[in-house]
Ligand SMILES: Nc1ncnc2c1ncn2[C@@H]1O[C@H](COP(=O)(O)OP(=O)(O)OP(=O)(O)O)[C@@H](O)[C@H]1O
């Protein structure tokens with residue numbers, strides 16, 4: 001099995017020389033190609049920090065991160081930009097769609113500089129629009145569509161480049177339960193059909209139950225992990241048990 005994400009002795013401090021806050025502390029783990037992995041832990045545990053480091057948006061203080069076998073610290077700024085564009089996809093909670101562009105143009109935005117033929121662009125757009133159920137709204141503008149549709153547009157935009165690794169930070173945070181279930185269903189399908197590696201931060205057990213494995217972090221350290229071996233329902237219960245064990249996960253779920 002090809003290793004897609006390799007993290008060794010990863011630490012992160014925020015602050016300056018005089019006032020350091022240690023947020024991640026000696027994390028070590030590996031994620032294989034095609035895994036759908038969740039990251040959970042109490043608020044402030046360092047989940048977003050970890051995801052942003054892995055997504056090459058933030059630099060670690062110590063330690064090594066390899067993505068698809070590449071030590072990302074060894075890439076210069078230009079190489080990193082190319083690497084990000086070619087191999088990585090991101091879905092953040094604030095979808096950052098561009099209001100002046102239609103849904104279709106928002107989705108195609110990451111390929112503006114690509115040399116792919118128009119037929120290929122159209123094919124990818126049509127496929128993703130179908131997958132995410134947004135074919136009917138492609139000519140509309142972000143303010144003319146629902147929050148769930150915006151989230152799916154943002155997801156389609158992050159997938160149009162066919163990333164090898166998808167990073168998602170609380171991607172269902174703004175969705176009602178029906179929209180969240182649909183969205184997760186799409187992600188799970190893509191994970192299978194494209195063998196795409198997905199790393200998703202969430203505080204929501206239902207969302208996490210779609211993963212094959214969930215890593216729990218607390219105070220910037222690895223706390224535990226659980227692996228899904230049977231039904232999603234059963235895994236959901238396990239996630240809840242682990243959240244109770246970890247404590248301090250007391251964010252109220254809107255559902
Ligand atoms: N730019 C920053 N400068 C200083 N401290 C920061 C910075 N960003 C985050 N922190 C601190 O690092 C810790 C971890 O933050 P992080 O956003 O990674 O947590 P999280 O697990 O994603 O939490 P949540 O579930 O609330 O999103 C928190 O204590 C936070 O206050």
Ligand SMILES: [Mg+2]
Pocket residue numbers: 047048049
């Ligand atoms: Mg966060």
